[in-house]
Amino acid sequence: MEKEIDFDRVEYATNREIENDEGEKTGYVKMFSYDTELYFYEIECPYCQNVFEGEQELDQRPWWIECPDCTRSINVYRIKDKAEKKVKNRGPEGVEDADVDVT
Numbered sequence: 001m002e003k004e005i006d007f008d009r010v011e012y013a014t015n016r017e018i019e020n021d022e023g024e025k026t027g028y029v030k031m032f033s034y035d036t037e038l039y040f041y042e043i044e045c046p047y048c049q050n051v052f053e054g055e056q057e058l059d060q061r062p063w064w065i066e067c068p069d070c071t072r073s074i075n076v077y078r079i080k081d082k083a084e085k086k087v088k089n090r091g092p093e094g095v096e097d098a099d100v101d102v103t
Contacts, residue, residue, distance in 0.1 A: 002053070003040050011036045018074065020046040029076055041065065047072045 007013075013032040017025040027046030033039045042053040043065060050069035063076040 005032055006034075009034045012039070014076075018043075018046050018076070027074070029074075031076065039063075041076075043067075043074060043076075045070060045072065045074060047074075 005013075010032050011034055015030045016028065018027045018029050020026050025046075027044040027049065029041060029043045031039055031041040037057055037059065038055060039058050040053075040055045042051065044051045045067040048067060048070040050067055052068055054065075056065065061077070064073045065076060066073050
């Protein structure tokens with residue numbers, strides 16, 4: 001990402017791999033915001049491997065950013081939301097005290 005980042009002002013930042021439809025980690029997203037409204041990002045599309053960057057106002061989740069090359073929509077989810085979804089889907093139904101490792 002070419003944009004100079006003032007880490008003292010950052011309200012949100014992420015740097016992680018992103019998956020294609022088959023669940024393979026074939027792309028990445030680097031994103032930050034100073035005010036949690038305007039987000040700056042660099043993305044490697046998990047579908048066509050095009051690397052692009054931009055800035056966009058994002059408010060309500062989930063966030064979807066379209067690749068300018070293949071026009072596929074890329075979901076930039078909250079890590080916490082994805083972890084909570086995994087927790088809800090584990091174990092047999094009716095188990096209240098399931099031992100779940102969320103990392």
